[in-house]
Structures are given as structure tokens and as C-alpha cells.
Amino acid sequence: MLKMTNIYKTFNPNTVNEKLVLRGLNVELKDGDFVTVIGGNGAGKSTMLNMIAGVHFPDQGSITLDGEDITGLPEHKRAKYLGRVFQDPMMGTAANMEIEENLALAYRRGQKRGLNWGITKEEKELYVEKLKMLDLGLETRLTAKVGLLSGGQRQALTLLMATLQQPKLLLLDEHTAALDPKTASKVLELSEQIIASYSLTALMVTHNMKNAIQYGNRLIMMYEGKIIYDVSGEEKKNLHVSDLLEKFEKASGGEFANDRMILS
Amino acid sequence: MNIVMAIFGAVSQGLTWAILALGVYLTFRILNFADMSCEGSFALGGSISAVLMVNFQWNPFLTLIVSTLAGAAAGAVTGFLHTRLKIPAILSGILTMIGLYSVNLRVMGQANTSLIGQNTLIMMIKGLLPEAKELGIKDSTLQTWVTMGVGLVFIFAVIMILYWFFGTEIGCCIRATGNNEAMVRAQGVNTDKMKILGLLFSNGLIGLSGALVTQSQGYADVSMGVGAIVIGLASIVIGEVLLLRVKNFAGKLIAIVVGSIIYRIIIAVVLQFGLATDDLKLFTAIVVALALSVPVLKSKKGMIRKEAR
Ligand SMILES: Nc1ncnc2c1ncn2[C@@H]1O[C@H](COP(=O)(O)OP(=O)(O)OP(=O)(O)O)[C@@H](O)[C@H]1O
Numbered sequence: 001m002l003k004m005t006n007i008y009k010t011f012n013p014n015t016v017n018e019k020l021v022l023r024g025l026n027v028e029l030k031d032g033d034f035v036t037v038i039g040g041n042g043a044g045k046s047t048m049l050n051m052i053a054g055v056h057f058p059d060q061g062s063i064t065l066d067g068e069d070i071t072g073l074p075e076h077k078r079a080k081y082l083g084r085v086f087q088d089p090m091m092g093t094a095a096n097m098e099i100e101e102n103l104a105l106a107y108r109r110g111q112k113r114g115l116n117w118g119i120t121k122e123e124k125e126l127y128v129e130k131l132k133m134l135d136l137g138l139e140t141r142l143t144a145k146v147g148l149l150s151g152g153q154r155q156a157l158t159l160l161m162a163t164l165q166q167p168k169l170l171l172l173d174e175h176t177a178a179l180d181p182k183t184a185s186k187v188l189e190l191s192e193q194i195i196a197s198y199s200l201t202a203l204m205v206t207h208n209m210k211n212a213i214q215y216g217n218r219l220i221m222m223y224e225g226k227i228i229y230d231v232s233g234e235e236k237k238n239l240h241v242s243d244l245l246e247k248f249e250k251a252s253g254g255e256f257a258n259d260r261m262i263l264s
Numbered sequence: 265m266n267i268v269m270a271i272f273g274a275v276s277q278g279l280t281w282a283i284l285a286l287g288v289y290l291t292f293r294i295l296n297f298a299d300m301s302c303e304g305s306f307a308l309g310g311s312i313s314a315v316l317m318v319n320f321q322w323n324p325f326l327t328l329i330v331s332t333l334a335g336a337a338a339g340a341v342t343g344f345l346h347t348r349l350k351i352p353a354i355l356s357g358i359l360t361m362i363g364l365y366s367v368n369l370r371v372m373g374q375a376n377t378s379l380i381g382q383n384t385l386i387m388m389i390k391g392l393l394p395e396a397k398e399l400g401i402k403d404s405t406l407q408t409w410v411t412m413g414v415g416l417v418f419i420f421a422v423i424m425i426l427y428w429f430f431g432t433e434i435g436c437c438i439r440a441t442g443n444n445e446a447m448v449r450a451q452g453v454n455t456d457k458m459k460i461l462g463l464l465f466s467n468g469l470i471g472l473s474g475a476l477v478t479q480s481q482g483y484a485d486v487s488m489g490v491g492a493i494v495i496g497l498a499s500i501v502i503g504e505v506l507l508l509r510v511k512n513f514a515g516k517l518i519a520i521v522v523g524s525i526i527y528r529i530i531i532a533v534v535l536q537f538g539l540a541t542d543d544l545k546l547f548t549a550i551v552v553a554l555a556l557s558v559p560v561l562k563s564k565k566g567m568i569r570k571e572a573r
């Protein structure tokens with residue numbers, strides 16, 4: 001369904017800050033794939049996701065989604081195909097607006113917006129139903145400002161917003177990294193539950209190798225802007241963290257996996 | 265002039281300038297965009313209204329429509345400079361403002377246009393009412409009452425429209441854009457369009473306000489917009505400080521109108537106490553700086569209290 005072919009990306013070309021980030025990246029996802037993505041800091045994971053979302057555009061290469069070439073499509077035009085949750089809990093929601101207003105914005109993803117009222121009565125009932133599923137007590141706080149919520153609540157809400165209109169592809173970029181361990185695992189389980197119930201295709205970046213093995217049906221490891229390891233099915237299920245560390249060390253020529261990768 | 269009369273005049277002035285403050289609120293608070301072009305679009309609205317009346321004998325009500333549209337166009341220019349040409353927000357506004365200074369001189373062909381002897385909007389409505397003598401009041405008092413009435417009617421209409429518009433799907437997107445652009449784009453909205461629309465709406469209101477002020481003060485001047493953004497901000501922050509608890513959108517808009525009136529009363533009072541007119545702008549700047557720093561000062565105080573414990 002998603003196909004990225006031979007993608008190259010250099011940030012700040014021809015300056016002292018020039019940085020070649022993606023170097024001939026090739027990715028192909030099948031319908032219903034739930035892929036976890038791991039790799040050291042600066043490997044280009046976020047850049048890959050941002051490229052899919054249209055935040056950045058590739059210097060070379062092409063991206064197609066369900067056969068449609070979206071390489072040059074502006075971010076807001078391809079948003080209808082994508083659900084996104086970011087690392088920073090502040091990124092995914094509008095803090096000064098109410099929970100229901102945030103949901104209403106997300107409910108209209110991919111639709112024309114006009115001069116109709118911003119939220120309808122029927123919608124509010126739907127939101128209550130959906131919020132109940134999060135089991136965070138948000139269903140009674142529909143008109144509370146999102147800025148009052150905790151990081152975990154905001155991430156759960158963002159996840160709900162990302163999937164309120166079923167996306168073709170769900171992009172999760174370290175969406176539990178800023179949360180405490182307990183909240184993180186709750187949000188992760190919620191993610192898995194939502195992905196399973198709508199049979200979504202998803203890409204989930206994580207620094208937690210255990211999670212990367214535990215969740216999803218496929219795992220890819222990135223190093224210096226390329227995929228160096230791609231494993232799925234039974235083989236993935238039987239992986240151990242030590243296997244991944246070994247792979248990483250081999251690829252990086254003996255360089256140790258960074259602290260964040262080992263500790264988490 | 266006694267102080268009661270001064271305050272009476274201040275209230276009517278506050279009402280005619282309140283729409284400017286509402287316009288500034290749209291950009292400064294809702295869109296999170298410090299838009300300097302308002303200084304130019306305010307004078308543009310005034311100049312156009314005056315010239316259409318004096319040179320083309322237009323009905324004053326019709327001139328208001330043209331002034332509003334012209335202000336909106338000025339806002340669109342700023343939006344274009346910022347979103348399409350990627351010029352920083354402040355600079356985009358300043359460019360439009362400076363450009364409009366020449367435009368306004370061209371429009372009027374001179375630095376100011378007097379409406380003396382013209383049948384201004386205020387005069388027209390006053391003409392429909394009984395003579396001041398019959399009512400047992402001074403002519404100037406009747407004129408002030410009419411100005412207040414006109415101000416109130418327009419403010420009511422503007423608040424209704426704003427309340428409706430910012431509750432619609434597009435209005436919600438504009439509000440969200442001022443809050444978190446990345447999120448709005450992720451929801452499939454073109455944030456550039458939303459910014460242009462917000463600027464267009466804001467400057468349209470400011471053009472209208474300039475025209476109303478011109479109609480009520482009886483002249484337009486190229487420099488009538490100087491300091492307009494600060495006057496708008498003063499009204500906003502005074503309103504916010506006084507009506508802190510108001511959470512409802514309509515309530516917030518009303519608070520700004522109240523802020524605009526109180527600002528004018530403060531000015532009237534300090535002038536009565538002997539402040540020189542030349543020092544007014546400095547005084548306003550200080551008031552705004554103080555009011556804007558209230559949240560910071562408050563949190564500092566809170567911190568000191570915590571530390572003391
Ligand atoms: N907008 C940008 N401008 C310039 N450089 C950038 C930009 N975005 C990313 N980079 C650089 O590209 C490299 C890859 O960044 P990216 O965010 O994709 O890494 P990552 O794999 O997500 O790492 P992390 O695990 O730290 O999130 C980094 O060196 C980063 O500094």
C-alpha cells in the first residue's frame with residue numbers, strides 16, 4: 001500500500017549545516033502491516049515519517065500510497081490518508097481549545113470545511129462513546145480545555161483523533177517517549193487495540209526494543225538513512241533484545257548502541 | 265469642560281474605536297499574529313470613507329462597505345506576504361502599513377480630508393431625530409448620544425457575526441491555526457489560507473472602524489492610524505484584566521468593548537488632571553506594557569510566596 005522508492009534527503013544543502021539524512025531509502029508496506037521502527041538517534045526515522053506526511057519533501061525518489069503518487073502532494077492534502085501521533089504531547093492537539101472542538105477538527109479530516117456549525121449534537125454523542133473506550137474519564141469533560149490534560153491523556157486523545165476518520169496509514173513517532181512508564185504502556189496497549197480493531201496499517205517508531213519486538217508483525221531497523229534489517233512473522237516473534245543489539249553493532253562497525261536503546 | 269462631560273464623550277469614543285480593538289483581537293489573540301498592517305488599514309478605511317463622501321457625494325453608509333472591503337484587501341496583502349513569500353509576520357504587517365501610508369495620501373490627494381458641512385452618518389441620523397432644543401439638551405450632547413447609538417449598533421452586529429463565524433467549521437480552523445499550526449495541517453487544513461482569512465477578516469473590521477471614527481470625528485487624516493495597534497491592545501488587555509473570569513467567546517468580545525470604553529475614560533481623566541496631549545502615546549504604551557506583564561508579575565509573586573514557605 002505504501003511504497004517509498006530510493007528516497008534521498010539532505011537538510012540545509014550547500015551550507016555548513018548540510019546533513020545527508022536519507023540515502024536511498026526503500027520501504028514497502030502491505031495492507032494491515034503493523035511495523036515497528038528502531039534505530040539510533042539521527043538515523044532518519046522521524047524524517048522518514050515526516051516525508052510520508054509531507055512535512056518534508058524528498059530530493060530524489062518517489063512515494064506512492066495505494067498506487068497514488070503523493071511525492072509532491074502538500075501536507076494538508078495528504079492528511080486525509082494519514083493519522084499521526086507525535087513524540088511531543090503538545091504537538092497533536094490545540095491546547096486552548098476544548099476536547100470536543102479538537103475532536104471535531106479531527107472528525108472532519110479529509111472533508112471540505114465550510115460555514116456549517118463546527119460541532120453538531122450527534123457528533124458529541126459519538127465523541128462520548130469514543131472517549132469512554134479510552135477509559136480515562138474524559139467523556140465527562142468534553143468542554144474542558146485540552147491544555148488542562150496530562151501528557152498521557154493528550155496522547156490518548158491524539159490517538160483517538162488520528163483514527164476518528166479511519167486513516168489508510170497510521171504514523172506513530174515515539175508517541176509514548178514523553179510519558180511515564182505506566183502511562184506509556186497504557187497508551188501503547190490502546191494503540192495496539194485501535195490498530196487491531198480497524199485493521200489499520202501502521203508505522204510505529206520506538207526506542208524501546210522490547211516494545212518493538214512485542215508489538216506489530218514486522219520490525220525494521222534504520223541506520224544512517226537506510227534500512228539495515230527487516231524482519232517479520234515468526235522470525236520477529238522469536239527475536240531477543242540481544243539479537244537487535246548485535247545487529248546494530250555489526251551495522252555500525254562495533255559502535256555501541258546508544259544508551260537510550262539499551263536502557264529502554 | 266467638566267469631568268462628567270469628558271467621560272461622557274470618552275464613552276462614545278470608546279464605542280467607535282471598539283471595533284478596531286475587536287479586529288486587533290482577531291489577529292493578536294486568535295491568530296497569534298502581531299499584525300502591524302492595522303495601522304494602515306484603519307487610516308485607509310477613514311480616508312476612503314471621507315473621500316467618497318466629499319469628492320463623490322456618496323451616501324455615508326455605502327462608504328462603510330467600501331472601507332471594510334479595502335481594509336480586508338490590505339489584510340490579504342499582509343497574509344500573502346507572510347504565507348506565500350515567507351516574510352516574517354511583523355515585517356509583513358509593517359510593509360503593508362508603510363505602503364498604505366502612500367496609498368492613503370494618494371486616495372485623499374492630501375494629508376487630511378475634512379467632513380465639515382458634509383452630511384455625515386452621525387448628522388444624517390441626528391437629522392431624523394427631534395431638535396436638541398426640543399429635547400432640552402445641548403446640540404453637542406445629542407450628537408454624542410447619536411454617536412454612542414451608532415457605535416452600539418455596529419458593535420452588536422460585529423459581535424454577532426464574529427460569534428457565528430468563529431463557531432463554524434472554518435472559524436474553528438482559524439482558531440486552531442493560531443493555537444497549533446502543525447496539528448491543523450495534520451487534520452488536512454491549509455493553514456496559509458486560514459491565516460489569510462483571519463487577516464482579511466481582522467483588517468476588514470479595522471477598515472470599518474476607521475470609517476466610523478472618521479464619520480464621528482468629522483475628518484480623516486493619514487496619520488490617524490498611528491498607534492492603532494497599541495490602542496487596540498490597550499482595550500484588549502484592560503478588558504481581559506477586568507473580566508478575567510469570562511470564558512465564553514461572546515463574553516470575551518464584550519470585555520474588549522468594555523476595555524475600549526475604559527481606556528478612553530482613563531485617557532479623559534488623565535487629560536483632565538493635566539497630562540499633555542503630546543504625552544498620550546507614551547502613557548498608552550506604558551499602560552499596555554504594564555497590563556501585558558500582569559501574568560508575569562503574578563507568577564513571580566506566586567513563586568516568591570512559594571519560596572517563602
Ligand atoms: N528540519 C530539519 N532541518 C535540519 N536538519 C534536520 C531536520 N530534521 C532532522 N534533521 C537532522 O536529520 C537527522 C535525522 O533526524 P531524525 O529526526 O529523522 O532522526 P531520528 O531517527 O528520528 O532520531 P531520534 O531517535 O533522535 O528521534 C538528524 O541529524 C537531525 O539533526
Ligand SMILES: [Mg+2]
Pocket residue numbers: 045046047173174
Ligand atoms: Mg525522531
